[in-house]
Amino acid sequence: MANSGVDTKRRRFLIAATSVVGAVGVAPLAYAFLGSMAPSARALAAGAPVEVDVSKIEAGQLTRVLWQGKPVWVVNRTPEMLSNLPSLDNALRDPNSDVLTQQPEYAKNATRSIKPEYVVLVGICTHLGCSPGYRPEVAPADLGAEWKGGWLCACHGSRFDLAGRVYKNVPAATNLVVPPHYYKTDNIVLVGLDGGKA
Known part of the structure; x- marks a missing residue:
């Protein structure tokens, strides 16, 4: 018989060892490949929800x-x-915010x-997209x-009150937009998600 001098135990050991080494080598490659398919940190930051700790905002202060x-x-009003x-x-x-797409x-x-003392607004004028200055x-x-x-x-003179409502007789036609947001805790507001639903 041709196989009579073959050590089958050694052969099984070598096959198992080669398989383990191969699997260990493939794992980092698979991880890198799958990781390359995930969105970049920049892409996540561009659309990811943002947490704001409102307890750190002093009365009358605006944080961006x-x-x-x-x-x-x-703003902590x-x-x-x-x-x-x-x-x-x-x-x-529009004192009653009747344009439903605004909030x-x-x-x-x-x-x-949601909480009267804190207002959350997108800081872009609804006229031509400038960013208005805070004048408390x-x-x-x-x-x-x-x-x-x-x-x-400052671009065209549109004015908004401390609820982001637009004044009459200014170029902007609608109130400032209230983005989706909710309070994760009493002090943490999550901007970008609507009650955790999206």
Whole structure:
């Protein structure tokens, strides 16, 4: 017999060892290949939800984050800022936020927010896409005695109150957009997801 001098135990050991070494070598290649199919960190950042810790925002302060390549503002409104909102209704184009594409249903209220003290807005003017400046002061000389805080677009003069509602007789036709968002905890708002549903 031709196979009578073959050590079958050694042959099985060599086959098993070669298989293990081959599998160990293939694993990193497979991992690298599958990893190359995942979106890049930049792509994830461009559309991924963004967390904001509102407990770190002082009263009256605005903080900015980037979501989907757009500036998003989160403002901690003071009780005075909130109490001024209803007095502006007659000066606004859409005080009740009737254009439904401007905000999710849960933000179609007097404060355009989930929690009255915090407003979350996309910081892009609805006229031609400039980013308005935050002007929280009341009655500054350049804006007049009726100004009770909000945003002024330096590009074409559009004005928005502290709920992001647009004034009448300015170029912007609609209120600032409220992006989808929800509170993961009492202090953490997640911008980009609507109650965790998308």
